[in-house]
Structures are given as structure tokens and as C-alpha cells.
Amino acid sequence: MKKLLASGKTIEDAVRKGLAQLGVEEDRVNITVLEQANKGLFGLIGAREAKVELELLPDGVEEAMKFLREVSGAMELTVSVERLDENDAVRINITGSDLGILIGRRGQTLDSLQYLVNIVANRHSDHHLRIVLDAEQFRERRRQTLEALSERMAMRVIRTHKEIMLEPMTSSERKIIHARLQTNPNVRTFSQGDEPNRRIVIALK
Numbered sequence: 001m002k003k004l005l006a007s008g009k010t011i012e013d014a015v016r017k018g019l020a021q022l023g024v025e026e027d028r029v030n031i032t033v034l035e036q037a038n039k040g041l042f043g044l045i046g047a048r049e050a051k052v053e054l055e056l057l058p059d060g061v062e063e064a065m066k067f068l069r070e071v072s073g074a075m076e077l078t079v080s081v082e083r084l085d086e087n088d089a090v091r092i093n094i095t096g097s098d099l100g101i102l103i104g105r106r107g108q109t110l111d112s113l114q115y116l117v118n119i120v121a122n123r124h125s126d127h128h129l130r131i132v133l134d135a136e137q138f139r140e141r142r143r144q145t146l147e148a149l150s151e152r153m154a155m156r157v158i159r160t161h162k163e164i165m166l167e168p169m170t171s172s173e174r175k176i177i178h179a180r181l182q183t184n185p186n187v188r189t190f191s192q193g194d195e196p197n198r199r200i201v202i203a204l205k
Helices: 011-022 060-074 105-123 138-160 171-181
Strands: 003-008 029-035 050-056 079-085 090-096 131-135 187-192 199-204
Touching (some): 003 011, 011 050, 060 079, 060 090, 060 105, 060 131, 105 138, 138 171, 138 187, 171 187, 171 199
Parallel strands (some): 090 131
Antiparallel strands (some): 003 050, 079 090, 187 199
């Protein structure tokens, strides 16, 4: 962990200077007081400043972003990584050119990378973190594609009176289908099979 020595006229002043050098808030550091300030004799002889040691605590999300940059660099990709704090998760967006290799077929590589990113983040955090990894808004585009697919398949089930089994999907993708059709008065959805080949079935109610 990164450590920094700082001094000032008071403990508070030394801490403030140290935080400014590190560029973080006080909740990101452990503070150890090394020396109290001493005004000395007549304010001159033997006077000394307060000294503190600031130890920067690891940040799981920052470590995850660092990991992503390293992986992208190893793949010879130039990317930008942006953090967005949401209510129940932290979204990390990757932007750059030629990101298809990071996304993979139907987002499979992106999902695998998201799994690794969450492991890295939680290894460096004292509380549970949930990170959603996205690249060039792929998640939103995929959601729209799945919702459109679910509507088309529901119409086919209603027309033919035959249930339809969709291709294997991840749990997050299956949730999108379930959520989209749960208010449809004519069809119902359920999952069938085992991971990673678990599929959604759309059937008449």
C-alpha cells in the first residue's frame, strides 16, 4: 500500500496537506500520528511541526479498472475506462476502437471479463462490490435486441399455438426476456436445462 509522510503546524494541517498530495478524501486513508507539534521555547527554540503518516487504502473499483487497462494493453488495444456509480452496482464503461474482441460473440468475452473484474475488485475491498462491465453500450444494444426477439417469438407462439425454446443465454439475458413478457396476457416463460445451456421456453398460458 502507498504511504506518505506529511507535516504541518497542527495534526489537522498535516493531514490536509497529505490528502491533497494523494488526491483522496480522508476515508481512503489510515492516519498514524508520528509527532505532535511543539511550539518550542519562546516559539523559536526546539519548535517542530506535527508529522503524520497516511496509508492509502486499496480501492476495489480502481484495482478493477487497472486490471482492465492491463488486459487491454496485453491485447494491444487502446481504451478509455470510465466509472459510473449506480444504486446497487458500479458500472465500468470501456470505449475505444476495435472492441469486438473484448465483447466476443453475443457478449461472451465481455461476460467472462466482467466475472474476472468482480473477483479483482472484491479481493481489494472490505465490502462486497458488484461491477457491471460494458463496452461501447453493448449491454443496452443487447437488451434492445433481446426484447425485440421476445416480442417476435411471443407473437409466433400465439399464432401457432406451439411453444418455442430459445438459444442458451446467461442468467442476466434470461431475466430480460422474463421481464419483457411477464405482463403479456397470452404467454408465459420458464427456464429449462442446466448452465451453461439453460434456455428460456415461451409457451401459451
